Amino acid sequence: MRLHRFEKDISGCSLTGFIHQDGKRVTGEDIMKSIACMHDRSNGLGGGFAAYGIYPDFKDHYALHLLFDTMKSKEETEHYLNQNFLIDVEEKIPTRKIPAIKNPPILWRYFLNPKRESREEAGLSEDDFVVQAVMKINSEIDGAFVMSSGKNMGAFKAVGFPEEVGEFYKLEEYKAWTWIAHGRFPTNTPGWWGGAHPFTLLDWSIVHNGEISSYGINKRYLEMFGYKCTLMTDTEVIAYLFDLFLRRHKLSIPLACKILAAPFWSDIERMEPKEQELMQTLRIVYGSGLANGPFAILLGHRGGLVGLNDRVKLRPLVVARKNETVYMSSEESGIREICPDPDEVWAPKAGEPVIAELKNKHVL
Amino acid sequence: MKSYIPGNFKIDRDADKCIACEVCVRQCSYEVHAYDAEEDAVQADESLCTGCQRCVVFCPTEALGVQPNSNPGSKNQGHWTDNDRKRVLKQAETGGVLLTGMGTDKPYPIYWDNMVLNASQVTNPSIDPLREPMELRTYLGRKPDMLEIESRDTCPSLKTTLAPQLKLEVPILFSAISYGAVSYNVCESMARASKAAGTFWNTGEGGLHKNLHGYGNNTIVQVASGRFGVDKNYLDVAAAVEIKIGQGAKPGIGGHLPGEKVTEPISETRMIPVGTDAISPAPHHDIYSIEDLSQLIYALKEATNYTKPICVKIAAVHNAAAIASGIVRAGADIIAIDGIRGGTGAAPTVIRDNVGIPIELALAAVDQRLRDEGIRNQASIIAAGGFRNSADIVKAIALGADAVYIATSALIAIGCTVCQMCYTGKCPWGITTQQPHLVKRINPDIATERLTNLLRGWALEIKEMLGGMGINAIESLRGNRLHLRGVGLTDTELDILGILPAGR
Numbered sequence: 001m002r003l004h005r006f007e008k009d010i011s012g013c014s015l016t017g018f019i020h021q022d023g024k025r026v027t028g029e030d031i032m033k034s035i036a037c038m039h040d041r042s043n044g045l046g047g048g049f050a051a052y053g054i055y056p057d058f059k060d061h062y063a064l065h066l067l068f069d070t071m072k073s074k075e076e077t078e079h080y081l082n083q084n085f086l087i088d089v090e091e092k093i094p095t096r097k098i099p100a101i102k103n104p105p106i107l108w109r110y111f112l113n114p115k116r117e118s119r120e121e122a123g124l125s126e127d128d129f130v131v132q133a134v135m136k137i138n139s140e141i142d143g144a145f146v147m148s149s150g151k152n153m154g155a156f157k158a159v160g161f162p163e164e165v166g167e168f169y170k171l172e173e174y175k176a177w178t179w180i181a182h183g184r185f186p187t188n189t190p191g192w193w194g195g196a197h198p199f200t201l202l203d204w205s206i207v208h209n210g211e212i213s214s215y216g217i218n219k220r221y222l223e224m225f226g227y228k229c230t231l232m233t234d235t236e237v238i239a240y241l242f243d244l245f246l247r248r249h250k251l252s253i254p255l256a257c258k259i260l261a262a263p264f265w266s267d268i269e270r271m272e273p274k275e276q277e278l279m280q281t282l283r284i285v286y287g288s289g290l291a292n293g294p295f296a297i298l299l300g301h302r303g304g305l306v307g308l309n310d311r312v313k314l315r316p317l318v319v320a321r322k323n324e325t326v327y328m329s330s331e332e333s334g335i336r337e338i339c340p341d342p343d344e345v346w347a348p349k350a351g352e353p354v355i356a357e358l359k360n361k362h363v364l
Numbered sequence: 365m366k367s368y369i370p371g372n373f374k375i376d377r378d379a380d381k382c383i384a385c386e387v388c389v390r391q392c393s394y395e396v397h398a399y400d401a402e403e404d405a406v407q408a409d410e411s412l413c414t415g416c417q418r419c420v421v422f423c424p425t426e427a428l429g430v431q432p433n434s435n436p437g438s439k440n441q442g443h444w445t446d447n448d449r450k451r452v453l454k455q456a457e458t459g460g461v462l463l464t465g466m467g468t469d470k471p472y473p474i475y476w477d478n479m480v481l482n483a484s485q486v487t488n489p490s491i492d493p494l495r496e497p498m499e500l501r502t503y504l505g506r507k508p509d510m511l512e513i514e515s516r517d518t519c520p521s522l523k524t525t526l527a528p529q530l531k532l533e534v535p536i537l538f539s540a541i542s543y544g545a546v547s548y549n550v551c552e553s554m555a556r557a558s559k560a561a562g563t564f565w566n567t568g569e570g571g572l573h574k575n576l577h578g579y580g581n582n583t584i585v586q587v588a589s590g591r592f593g594v595d596k597n598y599l600d601v602a603a604a605v606e607i608k609i610g611q612g613a614k615p616g617i618g619g620h621l622p623g624e625k626v627t628e629p630i631s632e633t634r635m636i637p638v639g640t641d642a643i644s645p646a647p648h649h650d651i652y653s654i655e656d657l658s659q660l661i662y663a664l665k666e667a668t669n670y671t672k673p674i675c676v677k678i679a680a681v682h683n684a685a686a687i688a689s690g691i692v693r694a695g696a697d698i699i700a701i702d703g704i705r706g707g708t709g710a711a712p713t714v715i716r717d718n719v720g721i722p723i724e725l726a727l728a729a730v731d732q733r734l735r736d737e738g739i740r741n742q743a744s745i746i747a748a749g750g751f752r753n754s755a756d757i758v759k760a761i762a763l764g765a766d767a768v769y770i771a772t773s774a775l776i777a778i779g780c781t782v783c784q785m786c787y788t789g790k791c792p793w794g795i796t797t798q799q800p801h802l803v804k805r806i807n808p809d810i811a812t813e814r815l816t817n818l819l820r821g822w823a824l825e826i827k828e829m830l831g832g833m834g835i836n837a838i839e840s841l842r843g844n845r846l847h848l849r850g851v852g853l854t855d856t857e858l859d860i861l862g863i864l865p866a867g868r
Binding site: 210211213214215216217220221223224225248249251252255262264265266274277278281282283284285286287288290292293294311312314 | 484487488489491496497499501503507508510511513515519520521522524526529735738740741762833834835836837839840841842843844845846847
């Protein structure tokens with residue numbers, strides 16, 4: 001039951017992730033080890049994972065991971081989905097019973113595509129049609145929540161420590177080229193699975209350590225573009241901001257990062273004229289998209305992995321590289337646990353994104 | 365028949381301290397004080413006193429005190445206050461309209477005082493503005509919803525051309541005060557302070573004195589219903605043009621600068637004959653609806669070759685939100701909204717005290733309406749009307765303003781005691797007067813410094829408040845109503861303001 005009203009997600013956290021840029025797919029064991037190493041950064045009130053490349057047999061289908069509080073909410077959701085989508089496969093998300101994970105909701109996944117006539121009637125692109133469906137289910141169907149909605153990817157989250165969540169979802173049985181994970185240390189009332197990270201929309205997934213002090217305006221800004229911030233968490237707005245800038249406004253990842261963690265005016269004044277004009281205009285036009293306050297985030301997407309800190313680096317983020325693999329973590333220990341001998345390790349500067357791309361595009 | 369209209373003030377003169385030096389006689393432009401040679405003493409006619417405190421401040425021996433005359437002998441008549449009866453009597457004697465100056469003194473709720481700000485604790489570090497960058501820079505003007513960027517090669521370049529913007533180093537501008545209502549020295553001081561602080565002042569409807577054209581880059585020129593002083597050069601030198609539709613102190617009515625104030629330089633600046641009354645009609649006679657406003661907006665854009673933002677200023681009235689939406693759609697780049705507590709040089713008391721709505725409610729409604737319609741990016745909002753301190757300003761920005769206009773607080777900074785007698789043209793502080801011996805009382809060097817100090821002090825305080833909230837750029841506060849909570853407000857008021865009650 002969604003008893004608590006999440007006004008705003010105030011939490012400390014651990015996060016970790018890696019990408020095999022050559023497209024090599026590995027099981028969830030490494031990511032679980034890495035996040036378990038930072039056990040003390042979370043408090044058992046939320047953990048979650050996102051993985052890219054897990055559904056190669058359905059890579060042209062939107063994979064919807066849903067959680068339902070009741071059979072009624074499941075029926076209601078399925079009625080809506082059946083009206084608007086062609087569902088090729090639907091099944092229970094496999095889990096194992098473990099003592100730490102109590103009272104799981106109904107967990108179900110659907111591989112589907114929008115019905116052409118419904119989509120054309122709505123006058124939306126496939127992606128926008130799916131976004132609309134996610135917003136509708138999350139905001140209008142009581143007790144139903146979309147955990148993820150991308151292609152060939154999925155999010156797995158629950159109330160518990162992240163390593164327990166991974167065990168519950170049998171992540172050792174999935175193989176992915178990008179894994180990200182999150183352990184939550186919320187200071188507000190816990191208890192809702194949807195409140196755990198990652199937050200996702202289409203194939204964007206976000207794990208986040210921090211608090212967005214600009215949440216109030218980010219939310220109102222997104223509402224102008226039709227986003228409904230139903231989860232009332234600041235992490236959700238980051239996912240939507242990226243969706244708006246990257247997918248709808250077609251900005252590049254580096255520029256989107258410069259909106260969320262804008263350079264200071266004093267730095268802009270020292271830039272070359274052309275870059276200066278660009279950065280100045282970005283800030284003038286997208287000021288309401290600045291994510292202000294302490295954060296470290298990992299952004300997973302089908303083509304890569306991005307790490308970003310706030311503009312004064314008020315939360316930790318360490319990056320390492322070993323051959324074709326890039327690791328990003330709250331603590332170096334989380335990296336060395338699974339990669340004891342990296343080629344290089346560094347702490348990215350405030351506001352400077354670390355962008356790791358999937359080089360082997362054949363796997364997409 | 366004789367009316368009993370007691371003076372508003374009592375003057376206490378300490379006979380032991382008074383040395384009859386006549387400083388008070390020379391300072392008081394209302395001729396309250398007079399030297400009586402027979403008695404070798406200075407006497408006062410209290411009925412003329414406006415309570416401006418000029419004599420008190422300048423008395424070298426601190427012999428003077430000016431107190432409100434509470435008229436203790438009069439019986440408490442409940443509903444009928446002394447003030448009510450005085451007004452009736454004045455009108456019974458003259459048959460005229462009662463005038464006043466400054467913003468209303470009626471105790472309407474001041475919602476700023478029912479809103480409190482947030483600060484970081486534990487989960488979010490506060491930021492120390494003495495050690496970390498803290499950015500107040502603000503750009504006013506039309507913004508596109510999105511940017512188009514060309515990424516040829518590796519170097520991205522802008523495809524979208526940004527509309528003209530005003531760049532402010534502090535989100536505070538000096539509001540419209542016309543040359544004529546105030547003295548030249550006041551205008552010069554505001555112009556110089558704007559340049560020093562990286563912000564803008566506003567000519568009001570009185571034109572721009574030729575000596576101040578050099579400050580054009582920091583000047584917003586106004587086009588009001590009287591069109592005084594408007595020509596090509598006036599538009600050319602300005603940074604932006606403001607169409608004045610209304611004013612918070614007197615929504616729905618025009619203005620009247622009496623002929624005696626129209627001196628030679630004012631005549632030249634306003635482009636009217638010396639000694640003639642300068643009358644601003646209540647409406648613009650070429651604006652009878654929104655489509656006419658749009659024509660004027662685009663006429664001014666054409667005249668300035670689309671190089672300057674066009675602002676439209678309205679008084680906060682009941683339908684402010686819908687009107688503002690229309691103004692944005694009509695092409696305005698900036699909307700200024702002036703609340704019921706906004707000041708004036710002269711207005712009928714009954715209008716000032718009864719027409720319009722508080723700026724807090726108007727601002728919240730306008731910002732929300734523009735967002736609901738998805739057009740908030742298309743115009744910046746300047747809130748005006750009685751900003752007393754930096755906290756009021758921070759709250760206004762959190763409610764949704766891009767910047768605020770200040771006028772009364774700026775005048776207080778250079779001596780104004782808010783005696784509300786601006787319309788007499790005799791301001792003993794040298795502010796709202798054209799009499800040369802009074803005008804001299806404002807030294808532009810000193811007034812410029814005081815105005816610059818005020819902006820600096822407020823900017824420092826705003827930075828402290830921002831840092832406390834864990835925010836280091838003003839755009840993250842703008843419209844961020846989660847940093848506000850209401851205390852002692854009804855559900856409806858909270859709903860209009862779009863804020864939660866404290867404790868939730």
